[in-house]
Amino acid sequence: MGPIVLIVEDDASIARLVVKNLEAIGMRCHHARDGATAVDSFGKLRPALVILDLGLPDVSGLELARRFRERAEVALLMLTARSGESDKLLGFEVGADDYLTKPFSTMELVARVRALVRRSTGAGAEAVLIRGDLKIDPSRREASRGDTTIELTSLEFDALHFLASRPGRVFSREALMNHVWGIDRVVDDRSIDSLISRLRRKIEADPANPVHIQTVWGAGYRFHEGRAS
Numbered sequence: 001m002g003p004i005v006l007i008v009e010d011d012a013s014i015a016r017l018v019v020k021n022l023e024a025i026g027m028r029c030h031h032a033r034d035g036a037t038a039v040d041s042f043g044k045l046r047p048a049l050v051i052l053d054l055g056l057p058d059v060s061g062l063e064l065a066r067r068f069r070e071r072a073e074v075a076l077l078m079l080t081a082r083s084g085e086s087d088k089l090l091g092f093e094v095g096a097d098d099y100l101t102k103p104f105s106t107m108e109l110v111a112r113v114r115a116l117v118r119r120s121t122g123a124g125a126e127a128v129l130i131r132g133d134l135k136i137d138p139s140r141r142e143a144s145r146g147d148t149t150i151e152l153t154s155l156e157f158d159a160l161h162f163l164a165s166r167p168g169r170v171f172s173r174e175a176l177m178n179h180v181w182g183i184d185r186v187v188d189d190r191s192i193d194s195l196i197s198r199l200r201r202k203i204e205a206d207p208a209n210p211v212h213i214q215t216v217w218g219a220g221y222r223f224h225e226g227r228a229s
Contacts (some may be wrong), residue, residue: 003049004028004047004049005022005029005048005049005113005117006038006050007029007032007049008052008061008064009032009033009174010055010056014079015031015033015159017030017106018065019104022109025113035056035059036058038050048074048117049117050075050076050077051070051079052064052096054078065094073154074154076098076100077100077112077116078096078098078152079094079099080100081102092155092194093194095153097116097154098116103225110216114115119141119155119158121155129164131164131225132224132225134203134212135157136161138161139162143203151203152199155195156199159195159199160199162176163176163205163213163221163223164212165197166189167222167223167225168222169223170216171185173192174219177191196213199213200213211224212224212225
């Protein structure tokens, strides 16, 4: 059976379109029309992916995203009729892994969903990385320090694994955008900076003085293997 996708969308025509296209590629789709139903369905279904409309009638999509993140790690794709930079950044701040602006093409929807499901379920066996006090396991898509698991979103894990698997190399913001989001995705420097800031808060002993993810002024970011003192 295919992975479970929870679609939280109050527009019935959009929901039908999403369900039709995702079921055609083997996804098991469940539709929730409002926030209350979505929260109940989320707990029962434990989906691999949530497609979440920001403009729900009873509760904001951002608030729902926060609630989902508090309960479990799940890939989140935001749907929004708004294309403003602030809305996108807010979505990434609460843990969204990707977003689509309405109206969207069904081909792009399917491509984004496939990519997010691959990330959330883990594709292919890769070596575990030991970087200073961090352990990064790509097959389980987990990062830990000692016996403590670090809770990361799918997007955060992808960025961490990409940098940690290439220690010492400096990557520009543009390079990180291409490797983490994909070359056909339009994001900006602030999206990358926000992602790095969230990662530092989670993996660094002192996020204000990062040991692992270092800024190279005027060039970008690099991963350092050193252990925090």
